[in-house]
Amino acid sequence: MxxxxxxxxxxxxxxxxxxxxxxxxxxxxxxxxxxxxxxxxxxxxxPTFESLENPQTNLASEIISSDGETLGKYYLSDNRTPVDFEDLPENIIQALVATEDARYYQHSGIDAKGTLRAVVFMGSRGGASTISQQLARLLFVGVRSKNTFETIIQKIKEWVIAIRLERQYTKEEIIAMYLNTYDFNYSADGIRSAAKIYFGKEPQKLKIEESAVLVGMLKNSSYYNPRRREALVFNRRNTVLAQMAKYGYITQAEKDSLQALKMEINFNPESHSEGLATYFRMELKKFMKDWIDKNPKPALEGERNRYNINLDGLKIYTTIDSRMQRNAEEAVVAHMKRLQAEFFHQNTPDRNKTAPFIEENPGEADRIMERAIKNSPRWRIMKREGKPEKEIRESFYQPTPMTVFDWNSDSREKDTVMKPIDSIRYYKSFLRTAMMSMEPQTGHIKAWVGGVDYKHFQYDNVKQGARQVGSTFKPFVYAAAIDQLRLSPCDVLPDIHYCVEANKYGNPEPWCPKNSNGKYSGEMLTLKQALANSVNTITAQLTDKVGPTAVAAMSKNLGLTGNLPEVASIGLGTADLTVYEMVGAYGTFANQGVYVKPVMVTRIEDKNGTVLYEYVPETRDVLSSDVAYAMVDLMSGVTQGGSGTRLRTTGAEKYNRMYDEIITGYPYAFTNPIAGKTGTTQNQSDGWFMGMVPNLVTGVWVGGEDRATHFRTITYGQGASMALPIWGLYMKKNYANEEIGVSKEEFERPEELSLNVDCSDTESESDDLIDTDDDLDF
Incomplete structure (x- = not known):
């Protein structure tokens, strides 16, 4: 048994x-x-071997300023700019490993101990996903299924892919890929965008507690949202700090100190309508589209052979200086806010029943509004839907909730209820502006402001908006006369009633221009005095002497591409031109007669740093250095005794009576050499100022969207009041930062100057030749 x-x-x-x-x-x-x-x-x-070798993630193209700052990005849904492992701060790597995968450097993609713990305790003591598995899910697997069987299959696929990733990449590369791939919400795709959007800094500058916030969000960025659930994210941050202490990355004392800190979020949303240089970025997009059309992408079989700025992670190196761009935008906002307040004050219903329009012709306001209605998106959409015209028109009189621009709000917008017809008139009441600044020796555009607020005014007035240029055109007449007739700034002409005979240049009747004050001094004026005081009669004489054809040819050589009618009045600025063209043309005077086409982009690289494009300057000799210097000397008189005098200490008392009430930064009290020209068009519809120092040329325009939107009088409606103050404030800001390097030196004088520019023996000492407050042209 x-x-x-x-x-x-x-x-x-x-x-x-x-x-x-x-x-x-x-x-x-x-x-x-x-x-x-x-x-x-x-x-x-x-995923194939090739896809593991080159995992496809959409990369935003980055716009980089000349001083190394990110101006913005182009992207559709993924605002992602990758960062190399070497550029990540050590604290974020430590926080990541301590919180998400403590044995990261010991396993090969799957943490057996963690997996066993997760199975035994049914996940109550933490999951088992390694960093490699999480990357596999982000790149190739996707969102977790709610179906248990599908979840198991997904997990198995993650394991396989994680092992493959570990074989394909180093541990450091996997960490970098994971942090560059994760979506942190608010278009913060990847760690670089997240650091910029949540803390306003590059990743390598993140503090330990800031890195802990971002690592804490990796659990679920929608749930751990620092803008919506501050207390929850604060606790999650402290959990990450506790994990760092647990694994010896920080001491207990450091942990306690860091956990006691208040969570500081510096939210900086990145969008196409916000941030720095918005108007420039939109114009740059047109440049990139043209470049992409002409430059096919080398592609493997099955890949697209066309670059996509929203997906390919291009690096676009621009000429914009972020410091100067910021100064320009601040100058525009400071002046335009106060100028607009004065415009509103002058155009209240009791002062102007057709506000914001000042009707020069009966029914002009109605015609403008009718045109605006039919050009509106509301009209186009409803028309496309087949709505009858009566219904469409009635919709413009139905109160509608909307967000509109408002200078008095910190965010520059407000929520309101308004009839669409009233909103059209409301937006018509805002003055618009344009400003561009360029280095004349290189053509590099340093600042570009196309309006007061891109979100609400998306029309770019720098390059799209051509307007009458007024007296800012006169230097081209003087340049043609000096160049071809060998005149000098000290030659004299009489300020008298002057007529161009009928039919000489196509005019059916004699053309007899008047000065802005309707008077003629009868004095003999040097060309320098005449330009400084914007004397129309002398400009007309010079145009007649050299001929409108020669003036138009000179202007085209200087880069002006707009329509330039070869008529007697060409010299008074009747042509519509852009700030972009005008700055390029004036740059020729500061660059000793050599025209350099304005440049936006210096270099384009692909995501791997391969150079795809480098710009080649477009230049041409237009004037001799003697003539160019003579023109600079002529325009220096504008700021010494003409309509630009308020830039100097001299004459400040004269203008203090009103301008310091609307202009921030006045008096400017510049003492360095400045050449420039103001311009004002008929009815004060357009105000211009072109200002130059040896290494910077800047143009400013201010006016309404419609010519009927303007100041009633020349007091506020001239270029010296509307546009010049923006230049003055901008330059004060530039000079306050010596690192920018804007010149205060003299303009370079040719060694053997053949033209006489010393007019001290010729010029009258009188300041009463013409009222320099006014530079109205016709």
Whole structure:
């Protein structure tokens, strides 16, 4: 019996051992089979070797300023700019490993101990996803399914892909890829965008507590949202700090100190309508589209052969200086806010029943509004939907909730209820502006402001908006006369009633221009005095002497591409031109007669740093250095005794009576050499100022969207009041930062100057030749 009992026990034991090994080997083989089937795509498509080698993530193209700052990005949905592992701060790597995968450097993609713990405790003591698995899910697997079976399959695929990633990449590369891929919300795709958007800094400048916030968001960025759930994110941040202390990355004392800190979020949203240089970025997009059309992308079979600025991660190096751009935008806002307040004050309904329009012709306001209605998106959309015109028109008189621009709000917008017809008139009442600044020797555009607020006024007035230029055109007449007739700034002409005879240049009747004050001094004026005081009669004489054709030819050589009618009045600025063209043309005078086409982009690189484009300057000789210097000397008189005098300390008292009430930064009290020209067009519809120092040329225009939107009188409606103050404030800001390097030196004088520019023996000492407050042209 004992023997039989012993045999039964031995048989049972051997059966147990046998079945143990069968089950064990079956389990192992099953796992191996499952992994094999998964790797062969049995459970769904798996990434190829090529896709693991080059995982496809959409990369935003980055716009970089000349001083190395990011101006903005182009992207559709993924605002992602990758960062190399070497550029990540050590604290974020430590926080990531301590919180998400403490044994990261010990496993090969799957943490066996963590997986076993997760199975035994059903996930109550933490999950088992390694950093490699999380990257696999982000790149190739996607959102977790709610179906249990599908979740298991997804997990298996993650394991397989994680192992492959570990074979393909180093641990450091996997960390960098993971942080560059994760979506932190608010278009913060990847760690670089997240650091900029949540803290306003580059990743390498993140503090430990800031890195802990971002690592804490990796659990679920929508749930751990620092803008919506501050307390929750604060606690999550402190959990990350506790993990860092647990694994020895920081001391307990450091942990306690950091956990006590208040969570500081510096939210800086990145969008196409916000941030620095918005108008420039939109114009740059046109440049990039043209470049992409002409430059196909080298592509492998099956890839697109066309660059996409929203997906390909291009780096676009621009000429814009972020410091100067910021100064320009601040100058525009400071002046335009106060100028607009004065415009509103003068155009209240009791003062002007057709406000904001000042009707020069009966029914002009109605015609403007009718045109605006039919050009509006509301009209176009409803028309496309087949709505009858009566219904469309009635919709313009239905109160509608909307957000509109408002100078008095910190955000520069307000929510309101307004009839669409009233909103059209409301927006028509705002003055518009344009400003561009360029280095004349290189053509590099340093600042570009196309309006007061891109979100609400998306029309770019720098390059799109051509307006009458007024007296700012007169230097081209003087340049043609000096160049071709060999006149000098000290030659004299009489300020008298002057007529160009009928039919001489196509005019059916004699053309007799008047000065802005309707008077003629009868004095002999040097060309320098005449230009400084914007004397129309002398400009007309010069135009007649050299001929409108020569003036138009000179202007085109200076880069003006607008329509330039070859008529007698060309010299008084009747042509519509852009700030972009005008700055390029004036740059020729500051660059010793050499025209350099304005430049926006210096270099384009692909995501790997391969140079795809480098600009080649477009230049041409237009004037001799003597003539160019003579023109600079002529325009220096504008700021010494003409309509630009308020830029100097001299004459400040004269203008203090009103201008300091609307102009921030006045008096400017510049003492360095400045050449420039103001311009004002008929009815004060357009105000211009072109200002130059040796290494910077800047043009400013201010006016209404419609010419009927303007100041009633020349007091506020001239270029010296509307546009010049923006230049003055901008330059004060530039000079306050010596690192920018804007010149205060003299303009370079040719060694052997053949033209006489010293007019001290010729010029009258009188300041009463003409009222220099006014430079109205016709």
């Amino acid at each position: 004992a023997t039989e009992s012993k045999k039964k026990k031995n048989t049972s034991f051997f059966k147990f051992i046998k079945w143990f090994w069968i089950l064990f080997l079956t389990g192992v083989l099953s796992v191996v089979l499952i992994f094999f089937l998964a790797s062969e795509g049995f459970f769904g498509e798996m």
